[in-house]
Amino acid sequence: MNNTEKMKEMVGKKVWAVVGATPNSDKVANRIYHCLKDNGYETYVVNPNYEKMDDGSQIYASLADLPKVPDCVDFVVPPGVTMNNLQDMDPKVYPCIWLQPGTYDDEIVKFAEEKGFKTVHEGACVMAYLRTMD
Secondary structure, three states: OOHHHHHHHHHOOOEEEEEOOOOOOOOHHHHHHHHHHHOOOEEEEEOOOOOEOOOOOEEEOOHHHOOOOOOEEEEOOOHHHHHHHHHHOOOOOOOEEEEOOOOOOHHHHHHHHHHOOEEEOOOOOHHHHHHHOO
16 A cells, blocks of 8 residues: 555544644644644644643643544654654554654654554655645
8 A cells, every 4th residue: 555545544534643732833733733623533632741732622641541542643743752652552553653744764664664553654744635635
């Protein structure tokens, strides 16, 4: 399955977690969170450094704290944070991950794919992809 096919499959999933979003509306992760919500996705934020988003939504400290298991986990964090999360994640629980530009390197992609995650990367921003679907 190529990257485009994986992107199409993942945007068909309706429950997302955005790892790294903050209440700061100047940050890309914040815009990704709002874009997903505005497009009808049930969207949760994972960031241990904050408690509430700018819209009042709860921010969770970890994926394990979410009230629902997301269909897709979108990473908008530095590569080291991405790798730390992936090492702790089970691909049977969180099978689909979306690696935003700047959140990964070749080692992370190789690790994720060898561990069994379905992975979107290669410079693919979910926000940009959703705009192409309008």
